[in-house]
């Protein structure tokens with residue numbers, strides 16, 4: 001049934017557009033070839049080599065380094081701990097400049113080590129760290145910058161310049177940018193190092209996983225030691241280390257996911273283009289515009305301009321969820337507004353972006369037909385505009401009486 005009126009919307013009592021078995025959610029894992037996964041797991045079990053730099057982890061590291069066009073890769077248990085290991089190995093101290101518009105893990109990695117994250121504003125169009133603002137935040141205590149390649153887009157060269165000019169370490173949080181390109185080439189070799197996430201919801205996953213890649217051999221050696229209890233030889237500990245190792249089971253999944261990468265990227269790009277076409281002329285809705293052929297397209301990000309649309313992203317999320325489409329509001333709230341970091345920093349662009357963002361489902365489980373239906377729902381919401389807000393407010397007010 002094509003929905004046309006307010007009453008047709010599931011949030012107001014209509015039948016959900018997606019039945020229980022068809023529901024869509026942001027971040028459903030891509031699985032890959034199960035037989036290959038089980039073969040690899042069997043291999044690890046047969047060898048009785050389950051962790052501690054096994055053959056699967058070594059293979060995974062080599063393939064991640066190749067894909068990223070860098071010399072060294074150290075696979076780890078997740079990106080959050082890989083960021084901590086990177087910060088430690090780079091010798092950052094005191095204050096570290098980070099965007100506030102990022103997943104909390106970026107700030108936590110700094111705070112967890114007893115350093116102070118100093119929150120920087122972002123560009124309102126790309127959502128990437130603003131290099132000029134970053135430079136204005138530098139103090140004598142600043143030791144480094146963590147740039148986030150948010151939504152798989154590269155941080156600007158100007159940020160690298162700011163770090164170089166001021167003698168600061170530069171670590172990139174590339175949790176979103178595995179396999180992404182700029183002018184046809186990987187940008188993972190920028191700065192001192194880049195950290196990837198291979199969490200279950202990422203475009204390539206290792207159940208849980210992360211990696212640090214770098215062209216700096218000495219840094220790679222330090223990282224390898226620190227993530228393995230500080231060991232540099234069998235009985236020699238030279239660093240205060242931690243246990244951040246990737247297991248063979250995770251590497252088995254990571255390799256299987258890498259095998260499927262061309263297919264996953266092609267599918268995500270097709271889905272991204274379908275959303276672009278479906279949302280091109282919807283009033284109040286702007287889809288984040290990047291070149292899909294250079295991006296892994298693991299995030300479909302829209303901005304909802306409440307004044308133009310007549311409703312905000314929270315209400316659109318509620319409307320879509322009732323229809324069987326679970327969206328996310330990354331990254332709202334931004335880090336500087338979270339309890340542990342509530343510094344009162346003034347970040348007007350970050351605040352404006354967090355008021356608008358919403359992510360739509362993508363990945364291997366989402367079809368073009370699904371996208372057409374989701375876009376149809378958003379188009380209907382836009383046509384109804386402020387009526388949705390008024391009806392929703394009246395409904396919730398009645399529910400409170």
Ligand SMILES: Cc1ncc(COP(=O)(O)O)c(C=O)c1O
Nearest residue numbers: 078079080103105175197198199
């Ligand atoms: C920007 C960013 N940094 C870091 C992380 C943390 O990654 P992990 O779950 O592998 O620790 C995420 C996770 O989504 C992220 O989005």
